[in-house]
Amino acid sequence: xxxxxxxxxxxxxxxxxxxxxxxxxxxxxxxxAIMGPNGSGKSTLAYVLAGKDDYKVTEGDxxxxxxxxxxxxxxxxxxxxxxxxxxxxxxxxxxxxxTFLRTALNAQRKTRxxxxxxxxxxxxxxxxxxxxxxxxxxxxxxxVNVGFSGGEKKRNExxxxxxxxxxxxxxxxxxxxxxxxxxxxxxxxxxxxRSPARAIVVITHYQRLLNYIVPDAVHxxxxxxxVKSGGKELALELEAKGYSQFQDEAA
Amino acid sequence: MNADVRAMKTPAEQALSAAFAAARGKxxxxxxxxxxxxxxxxxxxxxxxxxxxxEEWKYTDLRALMREAKxxxxxxxxxxxxxxxxxxxASRIAVVNGRFEPSWSNFNTSDSGITLTELFAFAAEPTNYxxxxxxxxxxxxxxxxxxxxxxxxxxxxxxxxxxxxPVHIAHLFxxxxxxxxxPRCVVIVEPGAQLTLIESFxxxxxxxxxxxxxxxxxxxxxxxxxxxKVGNDGGAALRLSTLGVTVGANATYNxxxxxxGGAVVRNQAFVRFxxxxxxxxxxxxxxxxxxxxxxxxxxxxxxxxxxxxxERFRAVLDGQSHSIxxxxxxxxxxxxxxxxxxxSHALLLSDEAEAVNKPELEIFADDVQCGHGATxxxxxxxxxxxxxxxxxxxxxAEALLIQAFVGExxxxxxxxxxxxxxxxxxxxxxxxxx
Numbered sequence: 001x002x003x004x005x006x007x008x009x010x011x012x013x014x015x016x017x018x019x020x021x022x023x024x025x026x027x028x029x030x031x032x033a034i035m036g037p038n039g040s041g042k043s044t045l046a047y048v049l050a051g052k053d054d055y056k057v058t059e060g061d062x063x064x065x066x067x068x069x070x071x072x073x074x075x076x077x078x079x080x081x082x083x084x085x086x087x088x089x090x091x092x093x094x095x096x097x098x099t100f101l102r103t104a105l106n107a108q109r110k111t112r113x114x115x116x117x118x119x120x121x122x123x124x125x126x127x128x129x130x131x132x133x134x135x136x137x138x139x140x141x142x143x144v145n146v147g148f149s150g151g152e153k154k155r156n157e158x159x160x161x162x163x164x165x166x167x168x169x170x171x172x173x174x175x176x177x178x179x180x181x182x183x184x185x186x187x188x189x190x191x192x193x194r195s196p197a198r199a200i201v202v203i204t205h206y207q208r209l210l211n212y213i214v215p216d217a218v219h220x221x222x223x224x225x226x227v228k229s230g231g232k233e234l235a236l237e238l239e240a241k242g243y244s245q246f247q248d249e250a251a
Numbered sequence: 252m253n254a255d256v257r258a259m260k261t262p263a264e265q266a267l268s269a270a271f272a273a274a275r276g277k278x279x280x281x282x283x284x285x286x287x288x289x290x291x292x293x294x295x296x297x298x299x300x301x302x303x304x305x306e307e308w309k310y311t312d313l314r315a316l317m318r319e320a321k322x323x324x325x326x327x328x329x330x331x332x333x334x335x336x337x338x339x340x341a342s343r344i345a346v347v348n349g350r351f352e353p354s355w356s357n358f359n360t361s362d363s364g365i366t367l368t369e370l371f372a373f374a375a376e377p378t379n380y381x382x383x384x385x386x387x388x389x390x391x392x393x394x395x396x397x398x399x400x401x402x403x404x405x406x407x408x409x410x411x412x413x414x415x416x417p418v419h420i421a422h423l424f425x426x427x428x429x430x431x432x433x434p435r436c437v438v439i440v441e442p443g444a445q446l447t448l449i450e451s452f453x454x455x456x457x458x459x460x461x462x463x464x465x466x467x468x469x470x471x472x473x474x475x476x477x478x479x480k481v482g483n484d485g486g487a488a489l490r491l492s493t494l495g496v497t498v499g500a501n502a503t504y505n506x507x508x509x510x511x512g513g514a515v516v517r518n519q520a521f522v523r524f525x526x527x528x529x530x531x532x533x534x535x536x537x538x539x540x541x542x543x544x545x546x547x548x549x550x551x552x553x554x555x556x557x558x559x560x561x562e563r564f565r566a567v568l569d570g571q572s573h574s575i576x577x578x579x580x581x582x583x584x585x586x587x588x589x590x591x592x593x594x595s596h597a598l599l600l601s602d603e604a605e606a607v608n609k610p611e612l613e614i615f616a617d618d619v620q621c622g623h624g625a626t627x628x629x630x631x632x633x634x635x636x637x638x639x640x641x642x643x644x645x646x647x648a649e650a651l652l653i654q655a656f657v658g659e660x661x662x663x664x665x666x667x668x669x670x671x672x673x674x675x676x677x678x679x680x681x682x683x684x685x
Contacts, residue, residue, distance in 0.1 A: 050636075050640045051639075051640070052636055052640075053632070053636070073639065073644075073645065074636060074639035074640045075639045075640075075641075075642050075643055075644045075645065075648075077640075078639070078640060078641055078642035079642050083640075083641075084640055086637070086640075089637070090631075090633050090634055090637045092634055092637065092638070092652075092655065093655060093659065094654070094655025094656060094658050094659050095651055095652075095655045100638075100641070100651075103643055103647070103651065104638075104641035104642045104643050105642075107641075107642045107643045107644060107647060108641075108642035111642065111644075143655075160641065164641065164642065
């Protein structure tokens with residue numbers, strides 16, 4: 001059974017239909033890329049999976065490990081293994097990154113009935129991951145994302161993902177605003193998290209990121225549903241031909 | 252006909268007049284003190300309790316909020332202990348039911364650099380100090396305090412003082428029926444001396460006692476002073492606290508007012524910078540719920556140039572509570588190179604809570620940097636979603652964000668132990684929110 005099953009999902013935002021019968025399934029061990037033009041519903045899908053308010057599901061369902069997630073609060077979904085790497089990570093003044101990570105990890109463990117992480121265990125986990133991602137100790141002491149550059153914020157998202165060890169990671173345009181060096185660091189961070197125990201959904205406009213994070217499957221989204229699916233070569237085709245063909249098909 | 256005839260006296264005003272007439276001959280202090288009391292009460296009697304048409308008291312209408320005047324508190328019957336700040340080792344001066352109680356105190360008097368005197372003994376000493384001659388002396392609440400002064404202490408800290416342990420003036424109401432008290436304290440920090448002064452206010456939760464306190468704080472040239480006021484009054488109490496401060500040249504002055512208790516609280520600070528080169532941070536944090544009303548009013552006068560002042564206040568409001576911030580910065584004509592910035596932020600956790608921010612700048616010098624900012628709003632839903640998306644449950648996410656908000660004000664407290672105790676008190680307040 002697929003870990004994530006999106007069935008005929010219809011979603012409205014402020015009385016506007018954004019997703020129109022989206023169906024998608026992602027299995028553990030898989031990396032699935034979702035591509036599509038602006039306004040095709042990619043970010044809406046990401047937010048709906050994470051459980052953001054203001055998104056009204058009018059039809060269809062989202063199943064996590066066979067259970068409907070639509071009634072679950074964002075924190076419950078996180079405890080069940082969902083992680084969203086934000087396109088625009090927010091700044092959280094006054095909350096140190098280390099405190100934030102630890103609070104989140106322990107909250108998830110508590111919900112799952114697991115014991116709290118020990119301090120040495122936690123410190124080692126964060127330090128090791130941070131060093132791979134080029135995140136300094138000084139950044140870890142600072143408030144979450146406050147004063148971070150765009151690239152630092154994206155790396156911080158990957159750090160959180162590595163610490164929280166989700167079963168489903170959704171990366172919403174994690175490549176946007178990254179230069180090529182930062183892109184490689186972020187892609188390496190994601191690749192290290194590829195695992196038979198984890199499903200990864202990579203949402204992106206461009207094929208470039210997929211040179212570094214090679215997907216098992218590619219789905220093209222247009223007008224709120226999947227209009228074409230294929231292997232990694234589909235991304236190359238899109239890069240060459242653009243999205244206009246699908247926008248016409250969907251219309 | 253007298254055109255100045257004012258409205259009929261309220262029951263509280265009548266009770267205050269009767270109380271003063273009855274107590275006048277019995278209140279402590281002689282000669283000059285009696286004259287001070289008479290003059291202060293005459294001024295109070297001419298104006299009455301301040302109300303909403305008095306600009307300085309517009310948002311804390313005492314005529315409406317103080318329906319009656321309680322009888323003067325009797326001295327504490329037994330001895331006991333006053334509440335301490337957890338984890339802070341301090342020399343404690345107990346002011347119980349408005350009077351200095353040596354037996355409740357644990358004040359270390361072996362340091363010849365620090366002298367502690369009972370208020371009226373101090374007033375009787377031949378010194379140059381003129382009691383009550385501080386900024387704020389024209390305020391109605393201060394007049395009432397002067398008229399009824401029930402007791403207090405005078406503390407003098409010399410440069411030679413070797414003991415730098417914080418001094419804690421702990422105000423406590425320990426009576427078993429509601430009463431009124433009017434403690435007055437004088438703290439003189441001599442040139443080059445340093446002091447961390449904690450002032451706390453506690454009392455039983457069920458009694459609608461009234462405390463009108465005043466502190467005269469004289470900071471000498473080059474002195475370093477931290478003053479932290481912890482308002483932890485019972486939920487039915489009415490507290491009016493006046494702080495009158497003069498600051499000399501090249502001093503460092505940090506002031507912080509932390510308020511969680513009381514039904515109606517007004518912290519009013521009147522600060523005057525008399526010498527150049529002083530750096531001051533005056534701030535506060537208010538955490539209120541229920542129908543509590545907390546007013547922080549500030550009048551900062553830059554009488555000398557070249558001083559830096561930062562005023563930063565934060566309030567967290569739940570239920571139907573009210574928080575008022577009034578901050579006025581006055582820069583006198585010769586106070587060039589003044590650098591004064593004021594910010595007041597309120598976080599509203601409920602639709603029925605109300606925050607008022609009233610910043611004012613009166614600048615008469617032309618070469619200054621002054622500014623103010625004020626905000627009031629709910630918790631940021633995008634921030635909350637971000638935290639929840641990481642697995643943090645809603646209440647905990649809110650608590651973390653509220654703690655971060657108020658923590659940015661509490662971080663200004665220079666004394667580490669006190670800062671931690673206050674942060675812990677804020678966390679306890681949040682925990683009680685459930």
